[in-house]
Amino acid sequence: MGNTSNTQGISSGRLDAGQYKQNFDDIHSPLDSHQASVEASRCYFCFDAPCMTACPTSIDIPLFIRQIATGDTTGSAETIFQQNIMGGMCARVCPTETLCEEACVRNECEEKPVKIGLLQRFATDSYMDKDRHPFQRKAETGKHVAVVGAGPAGLSCAHRLAAMGHEVTVYDAREKSGGLNEFGIASYKSTNNFAQAEVNFILSVGGIKIENNTALGSDIELDALRQDFDAVFLGMGMGGVNNLNLAGEDMDGVMNAIDYIADLRQASDFSSLPVGRRVVVIGGGMTAVDIAVQTKLLGAEDVTLVYRRGQDQMKASVYEQQLANIKGVKIVQWAMPAELISEDNVVRAIRFDYATTDDQGKLVATGEQFELAADMVFKAIGQKFINSVFGDSESPDLNNNRMVVGDDRKTSLSNVWAGGDCIDGGEDLTVAAVEDGKVAAMSIDQYLKTDS
Amino acid sequence: MADLRSDFLGIKSPNPFWLASAPPTDRETNVVRAYEAGWGGVVWKTLGEDPHVVNVNGPRYGAIHGADRQLIGFNNIELISDRSLQTNLQEIKKVKQEWPDRALVVSLMVPVREESWKAIVPLVEDTGADGIELNFGCPHGMSERGMGSAIGQDPEYIENIARWCKQSTRMPVIVKLTPNITDIRQPARAARAGGADAVSLINTINSIMGVDLDRMAPSPNTDGKGSHGGYCGPAVKPIALNMVAEIARNAETSDIPISAIGGISTWRDAVEFITMGAGNVQVCTAAMTYGFKIIEEMIDGLSNWMDEKGYSSTDQFKGAAVSNIVDWQYLNMNYVAKAVIDQDKCIKCGRCHIACEDTSHQAITNMKDGERYFEVKNEECVGCNLCACVCPVADCIEMVQMTEGTDPRTDKPIVAEYANWTTHPNNPGAVS
Numbered sequence: 001m002g003n004t005s006n007t008q009g010i011s012s013g014r015l016d017a018g019q020y021k022q023n024f025d026d027i028h029s030p031l032d033s034h035q036a037s038v039e040a041s042r043c044y045f046c047f048d049a050p051c052m053t054a055c056p057t058s059i060d061i062p063l064f065i066r067q068i069a070t071g072d073t074t075g076s077a078e079t080i081f082q083q084n085i086m087g088g089m090c091a092r093v094c095p096t097e098t099l100c101e102e103a104c105v106r107n108e109c110e111e112k113p114v115k116i117g118l119l120q121r122f123a124t125d126s127y128m129d130k131d132r133h134p135f136q137r138k139a140e141t142g143k144h145v146a147v148v149g150a151g152p153a154g155l156s157c158a159h160r161l162a163a164m165g166h167e168v169t170v171y172d173a174r175e176k177s178g179g180l181n182e183f184g185i186a187s188y189k190s191t192n193n194f195a196q197a198e199v200n201f202i203l204s205v206g207g208i209k210i211e212n213n214t215a216l217g218s219d220i221e222l223d224a225l226r227q228d229f230d231a232v233f234l235g236m237g238m239g240g241v242n243n244l245n246l247a248g249e250d251m252d253g254v255m256n257a258i259d260y261i262a263d264l265r266q267a268s269d270f271s272s273l274p275v276g277r278r279v280v281v282i283g284g285g286m287t288a289v290d291i292a293v294q295t296k297l298l299g300a301e302d303v304t305l306v307y308r309r310g311q312d313q314m315k316a317s318v319y320e321q322q323l324a325n326i327k328g329v330k331i332v333q334w335a336m337p338a339e340l341i342s343e344d345n346v347v348r349a350i351r352f353d354y355a356t357t358d359d360q361g362k363l364v365a366t367g368e369q370f371e372l373a374a375d376m377v378f379k380a381i382g383q384k385f386i387n388s389v390f391g392d393s394e395s396p397d398l399n400n401n402r403m404v405v406g407d408d409r410k411t412s413l414s415n416v417w418a419g420g421d422c423i424d425g426g427e428d429l430t431v432a433a434v435e436d437g438k439v440a441a442m443s444i445d446q447y448l449k450t451d452s
Numbered sequence: 453m454a455d456l457r458s459d460f461l462g463i464k465s466p467n468p469f470w471l472a473s474a475p476p477t478d479r480e481t482n483v484v485r486a487y488e489a490g491w492g493g494v495v496w497k498t499l500g501e502d503p504h505v506v507n508v509n510g511p512r513y514g515a516i517h518g519a520d521r522q523l524i525g526f527n528n529i530e531l532i533s534d535r536s537l538q539t540n541l542q543e544i545k546k547v548k549q550e551w552p553d554r555a556l557v558v559s560l561m562v563p564v565r566e567e568s569w570k571a572i573v574p575l576v577e578d579t580g581a582d583g584i585e586l587n588f589g590c591p592h593g594m595s596e597r598g599m600g601s602a603i604g605q606d607p608e609y610i611e612n613i614a615r616w617c618k619q620s621t622r623m624p625v626i627v628k629l630t631p632n633i634t635d636i637r638q639p640a641r642a643a644r645a646g647g648a649d650a651v652s653l654i655n656t657i658n659s660i661m662g663v664d665l666d667r668m669a670p671s672p673n674t675d676g677k678g679s680h681g682g683y684c685g686p687a688v689k690p691i692a693l694n695m696v697a698e699i700a701r702n703a704e705t706s707d708i709p710i711s712a713i714g715g716i717s718t719w720r721d722a723v724e725f726i727t728m729g730a731g732n733v734q735v736c737t738a739a740m741t742y743g744f745k746i747i748e749e750m751i752d753g754l755s756n757w758m759d760e761k762g763y764s765s766t767d768q769f770k771g772a773a774v775s776n777i778v779d780w781q782y783l784n785m786n787y788v789a790k791a792v793i794d795q796d797k798c799i800k801c802g803r804c805h806i807a808c809e810d811t812s813h814q815a816i817t818n819m820k821d822g823e824r825y826f827e828v829k830n831e832e833c834v835g836c837n838l839c840a841c842v843c844p845v846a847d848c849i850e851m852v853q854m855t856e857g858t859d860p861r862t863d864k865p866i867v868a869e870y871a872n873w874t875t876h877p878n879n880p881g882a883v884s
Contacts, residue, residue, distance in 0.1 A: 033846070034797075034845055034846045034847070037846060041520070041522070042520065045742045045743075045745075045746070047743060062745075063745070063748055063749060066746070066749045067749055067752065067753065069718075070718040070719060070720055070749060070753055071720060071753075072719065072749065072752060072753035072756050072757070074756045074760070075749070075752040075753055075755075075756045078752075079752075
């Protein structure tokens with residue numbers, strides 16, 4: 001088509017095929033067995049290991065690494081899956097630099113932690129490459145649980161329940177299962193259709209049926225699920241996106257980052273994706289970095305990520321911020337969007353107020369402004385839970401407009417549990433969602449045992 | 453799913469992993485922690501006569517570390533139990549009652565007097581322990597008092613004491629051997645002659661770990677003086693494997709059950725000893741390095757390996773490698789191997805080249821078209837394996853058998869027939 005990074009406006013095919021392939025290849029190449037063996041030998045097998053404490057799913061990291069070191073890769077993967085059935089995806093997407101690897105004691109003496117994420121990937125990939133499953137499903141209990149949402153929380157919950165012998169029906173609004181593993185997450189973190197491979201791996205435990213294209217609030221109702229099933233788990237994530245609250249937000253070129261990322265994840269050909277020459281991303285979390293880096297990788301000439309506060313408050317880790325820098329994204333801090341500037345209802349630029357905090361720590365405009373030319377403006381300032389999904393059904397208690405759950409992930413409703421991004425205090429992490437699903441499943445199992 | 457249950461001399465344990473008689477099995481607290489962690493059995497730290505011995509109040513242990521502080525070799529000068537006999541016996545009885553499914557064997561060391569042995573053995577039997585292990589191995593401290601390895605170095609003592617013990621108990625008697633000896637088969641034979649039910653080996657090897665060059669004293673030391681201690685840990689495994697194999701493959705001793713000890717740190721080490729004829733294994737240094745939790749890796753690794761290989765019990769591969777240990781003279785002289793360097797894996801460090809060039813057969817290049825390039829010259833390669841040993845990359849250099857053609861080094865044709873030194877023309881004593 002002859003388009004390049006300099007082509008004006010929004011355009012697809014800015015790069016040649018080889019560049020797309022290179023740009024969206026695995027961001028960290030997997031370890032080979034020699035590398036895994038060398039890296040595994042660095043683990044000290046710490047007592048009460050800090051890495052294990054830092055892992056939301058409490059994977060026995062020293063044990064799985066020792067199992068790699070001793071050549072028991074199968075046992076290593078089983079150690080991981082025992083705690084986290086999505087150990088494969090978590091090895092790819094966990095911000096290990098703020099979790100297990102940040103806690104590694106090797107940081108103290110060498111500032112170089114054991115590469116726990118890559119070792120976890122080595123073990124889980126080796127295991128999943130062969131057609132096998134780490135759980136033997138227990139005898140059927142005759143109990144039937146409904147799970148809403150086939151993302152990390154829902155699938156984790158469904159898997160653990162099925163392994164314990166319960167029958168599970170999972171409802172998901174999308175045409176494909178996997179939730180944000182399939183529709184979110186940067187492409188270079190989950191290559192070769194890994195999300196679907198993992199869904200199939202999880203389903204191979206048996207006893208789980210998935211109903212796609214079935215949304216809570218429109219196709220199914222919570223009250224009915226509570227009637228028809230012995231228990232319900234809600235893990236449908238967040239249906240809505242926070243707005244900038246600026247005039248003209250519906251103009252062409254202003255988009256939700258998560259929608260674009262979903263399109264990107266489903267694209268069979270990256271060259272078909274239209275991307276602006278000049279892109280502005282508003283937000284400071286992982287989604288902001290993911291969209292900024294990926295639009296850059298799609299060939300945008302100029303990508304600027306603008307965050308209203310300072311680096312310390314950015315939810316994206318320092319590592320993610322550096323990744324954005326390396327890929328050529330410019331990060332601007334202490335600036336808040338003030339006005340969208342359009343021409344014929346198409347965005348052309350966005351004006352920002354420089355920001356600072358007042359004595360009370362409240363964000364205020366300094367009075368100084370700047371303007372960034374933009375063919376595309378992405379909103380990545382967080383998602384919100386849409387409570388209309390409960391319709392006429394009895395709603396669980398909400399706080400901060402998200403469901404309130406106890407330590408056992410049970411909601412205020414008698415037979416309803418919840419987990420993942422849709423619960424109050426949810427951490428916006430795949431691994432935290434997996435833990436929610438697992439913990440809820442254990443609690444549901446206890447409930448089902450004593451229920452009848 | 454593999455069945456790991458173990459029966460050694462009728463002593464049953466849920467897995468073949470026992471903790472060796474050593475500091476980790478000194479008292480109830482430690483042993484109970486070990487059982488809770490999953491260990492199949494323990495050999496209780498050696499009991500002696502009262503008044504009990506005392507230990508130094510300085511360093512008891514020394515270590516050799518690898519480049520990354522990995523503990524490779526370990527030594528100790530700790531003596532036998534420094535608690536009273538009664539205290540130990542009471543704890544043993546209690547622990548055995550509370551943990552009936554785990555093996556509990558008691559290690560013993562008393563002077564070479566019939567009455568001493570015949571006095572202590574029934575006391576142990578009263579505790580309900582599963583068996584006794586006679587400590588004829590410790591090379592430090594106690595040996596100066598005529599016990600430990602001082603006994604293990606004298607087959608006559610071994611035989612007599614084994615006999616006294618067998619006469620005093622219905623419990624199985626295991627004789628623990630010292631490696632500080634030239635021919636391990638002799639004490640094994642003596643143990644058998646005395647009626648012992650099994651041998652366990654190896655105990656530790658006499659050693660001095662290093663010298664403190666500022667104090668001109670051994671390291672570690674007590675107030676500037678040091679004593680030789682017993683060496684153990686991963687570094688001694690090859691010595692232990694050989695000694696176990698010597699007993700297992702010798703017709704006179706091959707039927708003696710063996711409890712293998714010596715540098716066992718992983719499930720794989722354990723499997724290797726079992727294939728070499730061991731009925732079970734004992735572990736110490738690995739536990740002292742990493743804690744009891746390593747048992748999880750050992751059990752899981754053994755089980756997964758057995759599943760993968762299709763073994764349902766450890767008996768199915770016990771001794772499987774013994775027949776492949778032969779005297780040198782029976783090695784196949786017609787077998788020809790050449791080193792092959794995988795150029796994709798080679799990182800071009802040049803260690804293979806310089807090792808071969810300086811100390812072996814000048815059989816590896818260092819250059820090709822002006823670039824660093826390391827390749828084996830088959831016309832020089834004797835197949836010695838030195839390059840593969842020094843290569844830092846796993847599986848980069850392989851020894852590949854030549855199966856046809858002519859060996860370019862000797863110009864002799866490769867033949868499939870087996871022929872050994874006993875018939876070799878260069879052997880003055882060759883039989884035709």
